Amino acid sequence: MKLVNNLYTYVWQGNDNNCNSYLFADVLKGNRHVVIDPGHITTPSYREPGLIKLFKEMEKDGIEGTTGLVILTHAHPDHCEAASMIREQNSALVALHEADGNIYKRSGGIVDIYLEEGELQLANGSQTRLQIYHSPGHSPGHITIYWPEEKVLIAGDVIFYRSTGRVDLPGGNAKTIKQSIERLSGLDINYLLCGHPYGHPGIIEGKEEVQQNFDFIKSHILF
Amino acid sequence: MEEEKIKSALEIAMEKVAKMADLTPQEIREQKEREYRPRGEVTANKYLSHVYKNVDLAVELNKYQGEEDEIVRKAFLSFLCRAIQLDEADKSLRAIEGIQALDIAFDFDRVKGEFEEISSAFNQEREKTYQKLEDSQREILNGLGISGSAVRPNVKENASFQNELNQMRAPYDMRIDKLKDKMLYLI
Numbered sequence: 352m353k354l355v356n357n358l359y360t361y362v363w364q365g366n367d368n369n370c371n372s373y374l375f376a377d378v379l380k381g382n383r384h385v386v387i388d389p390g391h392i393t394t395p396s397y398r399e400p401g402l403i404k405l406f407k408e409m410e411k412d413g414i415e416g417t418t419g420l421v422i423l424t425h426a427h428p429d430h431c432e433a434a435s436m437i438r439e440q441n442s443a444l445v446a447l448h449e450a451d452g453n454i455y456k457r458s459g460g461i462v463d464i465y466l467e468e469g470e471l472q473l474a475n476g477s478q479t480r481l482q483i484y485h486s487p488g489h490s491p492g493h494i495t496i497y498w499p500e501e502k503v504l505i506a507g508d509v510i511f512y513r514s515t516g517r518v519d520l521p522g523g524n525a526k527t528i529k530q531s532i533e534r535l536s537g538l539d540i541n542y543l544l545c546g547h548p549y550g551h552p553g554i555i556e557g558k559e560e561v562q563q564n565f566d567f568i569k570s571h572i573l574f
Numbered sequence: 575m576e577e578e579k580i581k582s583a584l585e586i587a588m589e590k591v592a593k594m595a596d597l598t599p600q601e602i603r604e605q606k607e608r609e610y611r612p613r614g615e616v617t618a619n620k621y622l623s624h625v626y627k628n629v630d631l632a633v634e635l636n637k638y639q640g641e642e643d644e645i646v647r648k649a650f651l652s653f654l655c656r657a658i659q660l661d662e663a664d665k666s667l668r669a670i671e672g673i674q675a676l677d678i679a680f681d682f683d684r685v686k687g688e689f690e691e692i693s694s695a696f697n698q699e700r701e702k703t704y705q706k707l708e709d710s711q712r713e714i715l716n717g718l719g720i721s722g723s724a725v726r727p728n729v730k731e732n733a734s735f736q737n738e739l740n741q742m743r744a745p746y747d748m749r750i751d752k753l754k755d756k757m758l759y760l761i
């Protein structure tokens with residue numbers, strides 16, 4: 352579904368665990384797309400075809416052409432499993448933070464680009480300027496992606512609707528996720544896009560709603 | 575109980591001596607090699623992994639006499655020589671320092687200096703190769719529409735970097751091998 356400008360959201364609607372995916376359409380040369388967190392190829396418990404569902408939703412939105420870049424907010428399989436297949440089929444590149452690189456490579460993934468704190472520019476005539484934040488805590492190399500022009504934050508598994516990402520998985524850290532959330536809460540956000548539809552689609556719209564969500568998390572969960 | 579233990583240990587030793595009496599000098603030497611070489615290697619390994627400080631090393635190396643001493647020291651020396659590697663400067667310098675504990679008249683400072691010179695020239699050239707490939711990868715990414723300060727191409731795992739690196743390091747590896755050879759036959 353088109354959210355704003357050329358940003359599309361794909362909220363996971365299956366029964367098994369899988370992530371929400373996001374897509375910037377036509378932002379690379381040759382009108383290629385950028386996909387963020389393509390999720391599972393097939394979900395582990397109910398064998399739902401995650402990647403096929405994603406492709407079908409993209410088709411419904413009239414997204415044609417190929418993906419040139421897959422960005423992974425982190426290297427957990429429910430976010431990154433399909434990246435290798437997209438890479439292979441589309442000659443796409445895969446990008447993530449180096450601190451999650453080894454987990455990804457251990458699962459057979461190939462890393463083309465390491466993303467660090469800073470600006471990521473996507474150009475196809477016009478430019479889309481994104482800000483990459485290193486936001487560890489759920490995983491050591493978790494990144495969040497901020498689009499200042501539209502005030503969008505793609506938060507991965509750092510923040511959900513009224514909750515935060517788990518910190519009990521390998522590499523998780525309660526103290527650092529708190530710091531990451533504290534930092535992100537200072538951004539000017541109109542759309543907070545979460546990594547999972549936990550009890551809510553995970554697309555939190557409106558400055559006030561976003562603020563309330565941060566306030567809730569800070570007062571009820573973190574502090 | 576204790577007496578029985580001592581007895582059996584003695585018996586074992588006697589059996590060993592009896593067996594040795596049947597062996598040729600060559601076989602005796604080989605048996606000693608099998609027994610004492612690992613001792614030198616273990617000492618060297620413990621030293622490299624910082625289990626021993628230098629003072630312990632001297633004590634450890636002076637435990638043996640005659641042929642056994644020669645075997646242990648040779649094994650120690652060859653283990654440390656093998657540990658000298660182009661891209662492991664700290665470990666290599668520690669290995670050279672460890673060899674000094676053998677108390678052989680040899681210009682180890684010169685060897686250390688040579689190693690440092692080779693290692694630094696290699697690192698400089700490797701950095702240049704890395705930079706060259708990173709620049710060309712950035713250019714490719716630019717052409718695809720991907721750029722910015724957040725972007726760092728994964729050059730280290732790139733096949734062409736690995737190929738170039740392998741070609742580039744060959745003459746440095748040869749120089750390191752020569753350096754090792756100088757020390758390997760000191761005993």
Ligand SMILES: [Zn+2]
Pocket residue numbers: 425427430489508
């Ligand atoms: Zn996760």
